Amino acid sequence: MPLDTRALSELAAQDDFICRHNGPGSSDNALMLNAIGEPSIDALLDHTIPADIRLQRPLALNGPCSERDTLRYLKEMAGRNQVFKSYIGMGYYGTVLPPVIARNVLENPGWYTAYTPYQPEISQGRLEALLNFQQMILDFTGMPLANASLLDEATAAAEAMALCARGNKKAKKCTAFFAADNLLPQTLDVLRTRATYLGFTLIIDSPDQLNRYDVFGALFSYPSESGEVSAQGELIEAAHHQNAMACIAADLLSLALLEAPGQRGADVVLGSAQRFGVPMGFGGPHAAFLAVSDSLKRAMPGRVIGVSRDSHGQPALRMAMQTREQHIRREKATSNICTAQALLANIAGFYAVYHGAEGIANIANRVYRLAHILGHGVSSHGIQLRHAHYVDTLTLDGLDLEAIRQRAEEARINLRYRTDGGIGISIDETTSAQDIQQLFDVLLGEGHGLDITTLDQQLRDLVALPASELRNTPYLTHQVFQRYRSETEMLRYLKRLENKDLSLAHAMIPLSSCTMKLNATSEMLPISWPEFAHIHPFAPAAQVEGYGQLIDELSTALLDITGYDALSMQPNSGAQGEYAGLIAIRRYQQAQGEGQRDICLIPSSAHGTNPASAAMAQLKVVVVECDAQGNIDLDDLRTKAEQHQQHLSAVMITYPSTHGVFEAHVREACDIVHRCGGQVYIDGANMNAQVGLCRPGDYGGDVSHLNLHKTFCIPHGGGGPGMGPIGVKAHLAPWLPNHAVTPLTGIDASSHAVSAAAFGSASILPISWAYITMMGGEGLRKATEQALINANYIAARLKDHYPVLYRGSGGHVGHECIIDIRPLKATSGISEEDIAKRLMDYGFHAPTMSFPVAGTLMIEPTESEALIELDRFCDAMLAIHAEIKRVEDGEWPADDNPLVNAPHTQRDLAGEWHPPYSRDTACFPTEATRNAKFWPSVNRVDNVFGDRNLICSCAPTEAYRDA
Template sequence: MTSPFVSRHIGPGPDEQSHMLKAVGYGSVEELMDAAIPSSIRFDGSLDLPAGISEEQAIAELRGIAGRNVVATPMIGLGYYGTVTPAVIKRNVLENPAWYTAYTPYQPEISQGRLEALLNFQTMVTDLTGMTTANASMLDEATAVAEAMTLARRASKTKSNVYAVDADTFPQTLSVLRTRAEPLGIVIHLVDLDGGAELPEDCFGLHLQYPGASGKVRDHAALVEAAHAKGALVTVAADLLALTLLRSPGDIGADIAAGTTQRFGVPLGFGGPHAGYLAVRNGLERSLPGRLVGVSKDADGDQAYRLALQTREQHIRREKATSNICTAQVLLAVMASMYAVYHGPAGLRAIAARTHQHAARVAAGLRTVDGVTVVHEHFFDTVLAHVPGKAEAVLAAAAKYGIDLRLVDADHVSVSCDETTTASEVQRVWDAFGVAVAGAYVCEEPVSAGRSIPAELERTGDYLAHPVFNTHHSETSMLRYLRRLSDRDYALDRGMIPLGSCTMKLNATTEMEAVTWPEFADIHPFAPKLQVAGYEHLVAQLEKWLAEITGYDAVSVQPNAGSQGELAGLLAIRGYHRSRGEAHRDVCLIPSSAHGTNAASAVMAGMRVVVVACDADGNVDLADLDAKIEKHRDALSAIMVTYPSTHGVYETGIADLCAKVHEAGGQVYVDGANLNALVGYARPGRFGADVSHLNLHKTFCIPHGGGGPGVGPVAVGAHLAEFLPGDPLQQGDHHAVSAAAHGSAGILPISWAYIRMMGPDGLAAATASAVLAANYVAARLREHYPVLYAGEHGLVAHECILDVRPITKATGVSVDDVAKRLIDYGFHAPTMSFPVAGTLMVEPTESEDLAELDRFIAAMIAIKGEIDQVAAGVWPKDDNPLANAPHTASAVTADEWTHPYSRSVAGFPAGVDRTAKYWPPVRRIDGAFGDRNLVCSCPSPEAFED
C-alpha cells in the first residue's frame, strides 16, 4: 500500500497510465518493466525501507529530528558565520519555485533572469576582490581554493610541483587541498609565514588566508611580490565582508582570489550549500574553471546574457579538462548577489563596521583580564585569546550562555563576531572569560577601524558602483526586481523541462519546508557534537536508506556535487589498490559515450583514461572492452560506466562487463546519473558494481536551483568503505572532498522527506512511471523523429534520443532550430547534442501528467509539420519559424513584418494557450560574439529592461 503522497508525486493516474500502456503496447506497468529491464540485474524483492507516510506525518517526524539540534550562538568562525537572510530574499528566492526549480542556463533565451542575477554575482565578486573576472560560483570555499591551486599550476611558468600554503589557512581548506594535490603529484608545503618562515625556494603557487584562520590581518604585499619573483602565482582566500573595509587582493597584487559568499545572507545549514567564488586577474580568464556568464547580443542586436567560454569545460575537453566541475551553486549565488543588491555598498560597509566593532569590544574587554592575552593586534572579526590551561573552561562557561566559541588548543580560544552578534552576546563572552566589569557593554557607537585594522590595509575608493547595487534598497523595489527577473525565466513552475540525463522532476513543497527551519538552517558545521544529534540522526538514516536502495554497504553524503561524488568514488578505488600494494593500477576505462565529468574526474584522481568504443546500438562494445582489458590488464584500476547507458538503454551485457573487469583485478564504477530508471527494480551494488555516486538533485528531488545546489553522495561495497571521505577537521590519512563533514547538509531534509513519504512501493512506482513516460514519448514520436537507440523489445529506459540529423541533412533545419522553436510552444528544450551531436535526449520523468506529456508530443509533431513546410519550399530555409525562433513579443508586435509566415504562426503556434503564453525576453543569442566580448562594458540591467 502506498502513501497519499505517491499519487501527488507521480503525474499520471491509473487511467492515464492505462492509456499510455496501450500506446506502448503493454497490458500493465509490471509487464513493461519485465520486458525493459534485463532479468540478470532485476531485483525482485522489496526494499527494506519504512513504509511511506503522509506529508503531515513526515513534517511531524522532521520536527522531532530538528528538535534534537541545539541552535546556539555560533562564534566559531573558520569561514562560517551567522547572517541575516533578508525576508524579501528568503521568501522570493530561497522559497520561490520560480528560482529553485530552474535548470542550468544552457538555453540562455529563457534564462535571462538568473543570468542577470549571476552577472550581478560576478560583478560583486570582482569589485570586492579587485580582480578582473569571476565565475558564476563554486561549490564551497575549500573546493574553490583547490581549483585555484590547479589553475596556478597550469598558468605558472615554473616547472615546480610545490604549492606553498600559509599555516594560518582554514584547516578544512587545507584538508581538501591535500586531497586534490596528492593524486596530481603536487606537494603541499605548509609555511608558518607569521612565524618568520621563508617561502620555499621553488614553488608554482602560494596560498594566503585573508584574514587568517587565527583572525590576524596582515599586509601580504611583500609576500606576494616575493612569490612573483619566484615565478609563483598567488591565491588569496578572502572574506568578502572584510573586503568592504580591507584592501582587496587585487590591490596587493594577487593573481587569484577565492572564498565563500556564505555570510552574504546564506544560512549556515550545518556546512552548506553555500556559493564559493573564484576570481582572477586579467590574462587568466580562459583558464578559469566553472561557469562564466558573459554578455552577448541577440538576433535583433539587443543585449543578452549567456554562459561563455564553454570550450574550457569538462563536457567538451573530457580527459584533457583541467577541472571536473560540472555545476555551480546558482541558487545560493543568486541569494548572495541579491543580498549585495539589497544592502548596497553603504549597507555592506555598515554591517562590516558593526561586526568589527563587536570584535574590537571583545578584545578590549579581554585585555582587562589578568592571565588573558589578545594574541593579535590587528583583526577584522575574530579575536584569538591566549588563556594558559583554561581554554576548555572558557568554552564551557560560554556554552552555559548558549554561545559556541572555538577551542584552538588547550591554551587558546577564538571568538568570531558576525552580522548577528549583539551587545548582550559580547557581554556573555566577557563573562565567560572573567571580565570584571559586568554590564559594561552598553553603548553601540562605532569603534574606529584604525584600532584593529592597520591604516595601510584600510580600503579606499568606491566599490559596487553599478546602478543595480545602488537602486533596490526598499523592499518594494527589491520585490519587483526579483519578480521581473523570475518572469524572464522558464522553470518547472511553468511547465515540463524534459532534459535527458538531468531528471527534472517534482520538488514537492513539503520536501522543501524544513530547509529554512532554524534547527536546520542555523547550525554551524563545527558545532559541538552534543548540539547536532538531530542532524547526525538524519544523515545516518539517509545514508542507510541510500545504501539499501543502491545495494551497497556504505554511503557518504559529503560530496556536494555529482562531480565530487565521482572524484570521491575514484579516490576510494585508488586507496583500495594502494592498500593492497597495487599502486601501479592507474588505468580507467571509460566508454566513448560517457559524460565529460567521468574522464575529467579520472584524471584528477591520478588515473590514465583509456576510451572503450560503443557499438552501433550505443552499448559498450564488449569486444573492444576485451581488447582494452587485455592490453591494460596489469595496470587496470577501474571502469566507469553509466547505467542505464548514456544513450538511455538498459544494456543486457552489464553483468558480463562487471565480471570481465573484476577478473582482471579492476573495480567497477557505475555513474548514478540515471538511477531514476533503477530504484526499486535493480541495485548497482548487487549486480556487480563496487562504487557509484548518486545525484540527490536528480533522483531524490533536491531541486536544481538554476544549476545548484546539488548533493552527490558516494556509495561503496564493504571493501571500499574505509576509503570514503572523512571529516576535514580530523587528522589522518583519509581524504575530504568538501569543507564540511556532511557537505551540503542543509538540503538533506529534502531527500529524507522524499524517501520517507514515498516508501519502498512508492519509489518503485516512480521508477516504473518514469520508464513508461519515456516509452510513451518514444512510441508517439517515432514516426516523426527516429528514436536513435532502444534495448530489447524496442524499449528505452527513462529517456529516449530523437535523431534530428536526417532532418538537418534533408532540410537544413538544425537541432538548435528545433530547440529554440520549442520555446515558442512554451517548452524548455530537451538535452541537445548529448551524447550524440545533432540529437535531442528527452526525459519526461514520473512527475509529468498525461496532459503535459501530450502537449509536448503535440508540439514536437507540429514542429515536424513546420519542417515539412521548409522541405516543401513553402518557407525559405533561411526565413521560417524555426530559423527565426524564438520569437519575442517585441518581434511579433513590430510595425514591420516581412517574414513569409504570419505573426500568429510565429508567436502562437498550434496548441499554445494565448492566455498563458510565455514570451522569451530575447531572440536567439549570438554565442560567438559573446565569447569574443567576454567582459561586460554595458549599460545597467535597468537600462536593458527599458
Template sequence: LKDIDYSSGDVCGVLVQYPGTEGEILDYGEFVKNAHAQGVKVVMATDLLALIMLKPPGELGADIVVGSAQRFGVPMGYGGPHAAFLATSQEYKRMMPGRIIGVSVDSSGKPALRMAMQTREQHIRRDKATSNICTAQALLANMAAMYAVYHGPEGLKTIAQRVHGLAGAFAVGLKKLGNIEVQGLPFFDTVKVTCADAHAIADAAYKSEINLRVVDTKTITVSFDETTTLDDLDKLFKVFAGGKPVSFTAASLAPEVENAIPSGLLRQSSYLTHQIFNMYHTEHELLRYLHKLQSKDLSLCHSMIPLGSCTMKLNATTEMMPVTWPGFTDIHPFAPSEQAQGYQEMFNNLGDLLCTITGFDSFSLQPNAGAAGEYAGLMVIRAYHKSRGDHHRNVCIIPVSAHGTNPASAAMCGMKIVPVGTDSKGNINIEELRKAAEANRDKLSALMVTYPSTHGVYEEGIDEICRIIHDNGGQVYMDGANMNAQVGLTSPGFIGADVCHLNLHKTFCIPHGGGGPGMGPIGVKKHLAPFLPSHPVISTGGIPAPDKSHPLGTISAAPWGSALILPISYTYIAMMGSKGLTDASKIAILNANYMAKRLENYYPVLFRGVNGTVAHEFIVDLRGFKNTAGIEPEDVAKRLMDYGFHGPTMSWPVP
C-alpha cells in the same frame, strides 16, 4: 612568510589567508612581490565582508582570490549549501574552472547573456577540461548577490563596521579585565586571546550557550558576525571574568573602541558601483525586481524540463519546508556533535535508506554534487588499490559515450583514460572492453559506466562488463545520473558496481536551482567503506560506519557537505516509501516509451534495447533535417520553447 625558500625552483604557487584563521590581518604586499619575482603565483583566500573594509587582494597583487559567499545572507546550514567564488585577472580567464556567462547580442541586436568560453569545459574538452564541474551553487550565488543588491555598498559598510566594532569592544573589555592577553596584530571580526586555561573558559562559555574555538591550552579565538548582540558580549565578559560581576558593559565601551585596521590596509577603492546595487533597498522594490527576473525563467511552475537523465521531479512543498527551519539553518558545521543530534539521526536514517535502495554497504554524504561524487568515488578506489600495494593501478576505462565529467574526474585523480567504443545499438562494445581490460590488467584501476547508458538503453551485458573489470583487477564505478530508471527495480550493488554516486538533485528531489545546489553522496561495497572521506575537525566516514577506517582525506570543506538540503531527499524518500519510489521509476520508463512510440513514425529513435524499448530517456535523430530543410537541433529546441517546453539535451552523447 619571508622565510619561504624558492631556490629549489619547484614552488608553483602559494596560498595565504586574508584575514588569517586566527583573525590576524597581514600586509601581503611585499610577500606577493617576492613571490612574483620568483615566478610563483599567489592565491589569497578571503572573506567578502572583511573586504568591505580591507584593501582588496587584487590591490595587494594576488593572482587568484577564493572564498565563500555564505556570509552574504545565506544560513550556515550545518555546512552548506553555500556559493564559493574564484576571481582572477583576464590573463587566466581561459584556465578558470566552471561556467562563465558573457555578454553578446541576440538575433535582433539586443544585449544578451550566454555561456562564454565553453571550450574549457568538460562537456567539450572531457579529460583535458579545466575542471570536472557540472553542477554549481547557482541558487546560493543568487541569494548572496541579492543580499548585496538589497543592502548596497553603504548598507554592507554599516554591517562590516558594526561587526568590526563588536570585535573591537570585546578586545577593549578583555584588556580591562586584566588577566587576559589580546593579540597585538590587527583584526577584523576575530580576536585571538591568550589565557591561563583555554579549556576552562570554553567550558564556562558552553554553559552560557556560546561555542568558542580552542586553539591550544592557552589560546582561544572569538569570532563575531551580524547576528551578535551587545548582550552576547556582556555574557562573554562574565565568562572571561570567571563568573564574577564585571564593572562595565559592552555599550559603555563604545567610546573607547577604535578601528583596529592599519590605515595602509583600509580599503580606499569603490565597490558595487553598478546601478543594480544602488537601486533596490526596500523589501517591496527587491521583491518586484526578483519577480521580474524569475518571470524570465522557465521552471516546473510552467512546464516539464525534458533534459534527459537530469529530468527534475516535482519539488513538493512538504519536502522544501525543513530548509527554512532554524533548527536546520542556524547550526555551525563545527558545532559540537551533541548540539546536532537531530542532524545526526537524519544522516544515519538517510544513509541506511540509501544503502537499501542501492544495494551498497556504506555511504558518504560529504560530496557536494555529482562531479564531486565522481572525484570522491575514484579517490576511494585509488586509496583501496594503494592499501593493497597496487600503487601502479592508474588506468581508468571510460566509454566514449560517457558524460564529460567522467573523463574529467578521472584526470583530476591522476588516472590515465583508456576510451572504449560503442556498437551500433548504443551498447558498450564488450569485446573492445575486454581487450582494453586485458591489455591493462596490471595497471587497471577502474571502469566508469552509466546504467542505463547515456543512449537510453538498459545494457544486457552490464553484468559481464562488471565481471571483466573485476577479473582484471579493477573496480567498477557507476555514474548514478540515471538512477531515475533504477530505483526499486534494480540497484548498482546488485548489478556489480563497487561504488556509485547519487545525484540527490536529480533522483531524490532537491531542486536544481538553475544549476545547483546539488548533493552527490557515494555508496560503496564493504571492502571500500574504510576509505570513505572524513574531516579533520569532525570525524565523519561512512554510514553505517565500517569496522575499520582509513579515510582518504577530505572532499568538501564541510564534514557533511551541503547538509541543509538533505532533509529534502530524506522527506521525499520517507513519504514515497518503497512502493512509491518504485512506481516513480516505472512511470518515468513508461513515459519515455510512450513518447518514443508517439514520435517513431516521424523521427528516427536512434537506440533501443533488445526488446525494442527504451529506458527513461531516448534519442531522436534530427540530422536528416539538416540535409532536407537546413534545420538544426537548435532550431527544434527553440521552437519547443515557443510552445512552452524547455529545450531538451542536444548534441550529446551523439554529436
C-alpha cells in the same frame, strides 16, 4: 453526494503522496501502455530491464508516510538539534537573510526549480542575478574576472592550485605548491587530497617561510584563520619574486574594510559568499567565488556569465564558452565542475543589491567595532590577544579553558576551542551589543565590571587596523547596487527577473540525464527551519543529534536502494562524487600494494565529467567503443581490460547507458573488469530508472555516486545546489573521505577530505529524506516504473516523425530516449538547435541537445509529468515536424522560417514584419500558447559574438553595444 456510511477505520485521513508525486493515474497508464504496445507495466519491465539484474525483493523501507506525519516526525528530529549562539567562525558565520529574498527566492519554485541556463533565451533572469554576483565579487576582490560560483571555499582553493599549474609556465619544471599554515584547516585538508592526485608537492608552512621553497604558486589567507590581518602586499610580492602565482583566500565581508587583493597584484582570489545572507546549514550549500587576473580568464574553471547580443542586436546574457568545456575536452578538461551553487550565488548577489555599498559597509564596520570592543575589554583584564590587528575574529590566550567552557555551555554559546590551547571568537552580522556583554560574562566570570556602552565611547576614535591595509577602493558602484533600497522596489526587481525564466512552475523540462522532477513543497519546507538552517558545521556532536539521525536514516535508505555497504555524504555535487569514488578506489589499490594501477576504461558515450574526473584522479583514460546499438562493445572492453590488466584501475559505466537503454550485458561487463583486477564505478546519474527495480551494488558495482538533486528531488536551483554522496562496497569503506575538523569513524585517517564540510551540503538533505519517507519502498518503485512508462510513451508517439536512435534488446528505451535530428537536417537544413529554440515559442524548455550524440535531442519526461503535459510536449514536437516539412517543401525559405528565427519575443509583435509567416504563427503556434504564453525575453543569442567579446561584468548597456 450520498452520505458515506463506511466504517470509521476506512475514513481515516488520507494523504497519499505517491499519487501527488507521480503525474499519471491508472487510466492514463492504460492508455500509454497501449500506445507502447505492452499489456501491463510488468510486461514493459520484463522487456526493458535484463532479468539477471532485477531486484527479487521489495526495498526494506518503511512507509509510505503522509505529508503531515512526515513533517511532524521531521520536526521532532530537528528538535534534537540545539541552536546555540556560535562564535566558532572558521569560514561559517551567522547572517541575516532579508525576508524579501527568503520568501521570493529561496522559498520560491520560480527560482529553485529552474535548470542550469544552457538555454539563455529563457534564463535571462537568473543570468542577470549571476552577473550581479560576478560584479559583486569583482568589486570586493579588485580582480577583472570572476566566475558564477564554485562549490565551497576549500574546493575553490583546490581549483586555484590547479589553475596556477595551468597558468604558470614554471609549473612544467616545478611541481611544488605553497599553502600557508594559517589557512582554514578544512581548506588544507582538501588541498592535500587534490595535490596528491594532481602530482603536486604540497608545502604547508608559515607564510614568512615562502622564500625557503621553489614553487609555482602560493596560497595565503586574508585574514588568517586565527583572525590576523597581515600585510598581504608583502606576501604577494614574495610569491612574484620567485615567479610564483599568488592566491588569496579572502573573507568577503572583511574586504569591505580591507584593501582589495587585486589592488595588491594577486593572481587569484577565492573564498565563500556564505555570510552574504546564506544560512550556515551545517555546512552548506554555500556559493564559493573565484576571481582571476586577465591572463587567466580562458583557463578559469567553472561557469562564467558573459554578455552577448541577440539576433536583433539587443544585449543578451549567456554562459560563456568555457563553462561546458569538460563535455568537449573530456579528459583534457581543466576541471570536472558541473554543478555550481547558482541559487546561493543569486541569494548572495541579491543580498548585496538589497544592502548596497552603504549597507555592507555598515555591517562590516559594526562587526569590526563589536570585535574591537570585545578584544579591548578582555585584554584589560589580563587575557592575551594573539594578534594586534583583526577584523572580526579574535584568538585569546592565557585562559581558564574549563571554566570558560562550562560557562559557555550554560549560556548556550559555542566558542572555538583551538588545539593550540587558545580560544577563537568570531563576531558576525547577528551579534548584538547584548551578546558582547554576555561574552564578557562567559570569558571573565562575574564581577568584571565591563560595560559595553562605556567601552564603545572610549574606543570610538581608535582604529586597530594598520593604515596600509585599509580599503581605499570603492565597491558596488553599479546602479543595480544603488537602486533597490525599499522592499517594494526589491520585490518588483526579484519578480521581474523571475518572470524572465522558464521553470517547472511553467512547464515540463524534458532534459535527459538531468531528471527535472517534482520538488514537492512539503520536502522543501524544512530547509528554512532554524533547527536545520542555523547550525554551525563544527558544532559539538551533542548539539547535532537531529542531523546525526537524519544522515543515518537517509544513509540506511540509500544503501538499501543501491546495494552498497557504506556511504559518504561529503561530496556536494555529482562530479564531486565521481571524484571521491575514484579516489576511494585509488586509495584502496595503493593500500593493497597496487598503486601502479592507473588506467581507467570509459565508454565513448560517457558523461563529460567522467573522463574529467578520471584525469583529476591522475588516471589515464582509455576509451571503450560502443556498438551500433549504442551498447558497450564487450569485445573492445575485454581486449582493453586484458591489454592493461596489470595497470587497470577502474571502469566507469553509466547505467542505464547514456544512450538511454538498459544494456543486457552490464553484469558481464563488470565481471570482465573484475577478472582483470579492476574496480567498477557505476555512474549514478540515471538512478531514476533503477530505484526499486535493480541495484548497482548487486550487478557488479564497487562504487556509485548518487545525484540527490536528480533522483531524490533536491531541486536544481537554476544551476545548483547539488549533492553527490557515494555508496561503496565494504572493502572501499575505509577509503571514503574523512575530515580534519570532524573526524569520521571507520575511515582511515589518511583519507583527506574532498569538500569543506564533513557532510557536504547537509541542510538540503531533509529534502531527500522527506521524499523517501513519503514514498516508501512501494512508492519509489512506482515512481521508477512511471518514469519508464512516460519515456516509452514519448518514444512511441514521436517515432514515426523522429527516429529513436537507440533501444534495448526488448525494443524499449529506459527513462529517456534519443531522437535523431540528422535526417531532417539533411533534407531541410533545420538543426537540433533550431528545434530547441522553436520549442520555446511553444512554452517548453528544450531536451538535452547534441549529447551524447551530435545532431540529436535526448528527452527525459520523469515520473512527475501528467499525461496532459506529456501530450502537450509531443503535440509541440509533431507540430514542429510539420513546420520542418513546410521548409522541405519550399513553402518557407531555409534561411527565413519560424525555426531558424526562433525564439520570438514580444518585441516581434510590434514594428515592421517581413518574414514569410505570420506573427500569429511565430508567437502563438498552439491554442495552449494563446491561453498561457511564456515569453522568451530575448531573441536567439549570438554565442560566437559573446566568446569573441568576453564581457562578464555589469557594464553599462552602451558598452555591450559598442563591443
